[in-house]
Amino acid sequence: MERHERIKAARARRFDTAKEAAESLGVPYGTYSGHESGSRGVKDVDLQLYARRFGVPLEWLSLGLGSIDESQVNVVTLVGRIGAGAQIDVGVEQIPEGGEQIETVMPLPAGAIGFEVAGDSMWPRYDPGDVIVCTAQGKPLDDLYEGEEAAVRTTEGFRYLKRVRRSTTRGIFDLESHNAPPMRDIRLDWASDVLAVIRAGKWRKLSDGERRRVARRAMGVSHP
CATH class of the missing domain: 2.10.109.10 (Umud Fragment, subunit A)
Structure with missing residues (x-):
């Protein structure tokens, strides 16, 4: 799932249409609809606003980590x-x-x-x-x-x-x-x-393959 698809999925949890969401958020409709369609770049401040108002984890919305419902x-x-x-x-x-x-x-x-x-x-x-x-x-x-x-x-x-x-x-x-x-x-x-x-030694960096698997789990895909 691409970032703009995650924005749309998150919006659908709170608003039926992109227009309703844009009006509630105070964001120009053209700007918001571009974020949902992927035709416009989205800034970190916008992602923070969307995550807060749509009630989804910022890490999932921004990077696809975890799932839409994970706390x-x-x-x-x-x-x-x-x-x-x-x-x-x-x-x-x-x-x-x-x-x-x-x-x-x-x-x-x-x-x-x-x-x-x-x-x-x-x-x-x-x-x-x-x-x-x-x-x-x-x-x-x-x-x-x-x-x-x-x-x-x-x-x-x-x-x-x-x-x-x-x-x-x-x-x-x-x-x-x-x-x-x-x-x-x-x-x-x-x-x-x-x-x-x-503490140092209690964390490790994920490999590229592990990062891809984390992203797949967020989409409900189990194969490697």
Whole structure:
């Protein structure tokens, strides 16, 4: 099932027609119908909206992982690396098309994404090679609580795993480490809770064949 077919299948769970869905979503009909037909590219922000409003897992809608009805999966998209000391240049969207998948030892919420920890400034809480699991859509910056450990992305395009402290200016934060000097007055444009930590050695990357089988299972096809 292609992505646009998954969008149509998800929409049919809540709305009889694409026109009804577009009106409810506040999306121009031509834009939405193009997403359903596959004639228009769809942005990550649109997929997040559709997954939320249609009541389906974002991981399934975006990448075809799991199934339309799954609430938890043992496969998560490894989006990239996150700096716990190391400075990671994002360079790509939070949910790239066809990201790398890993298998974990525990079930995770559908729609979660993973980041591999790089650097040791958050040791002993996190080690290089650990994977932190976050929500793809993140959380409003105003909802970050004082002292929360979070995955963050700066407006300059760098991604970190830090403890966040609010400054007196809205949207500006101090980022603290366990064993490195704090970063002061950093402006953020994305942040997410740390839902889970998968320790190094407790996860593995799926092979191309395994990824294809995961996608087939999402469509109910059992043959290899």
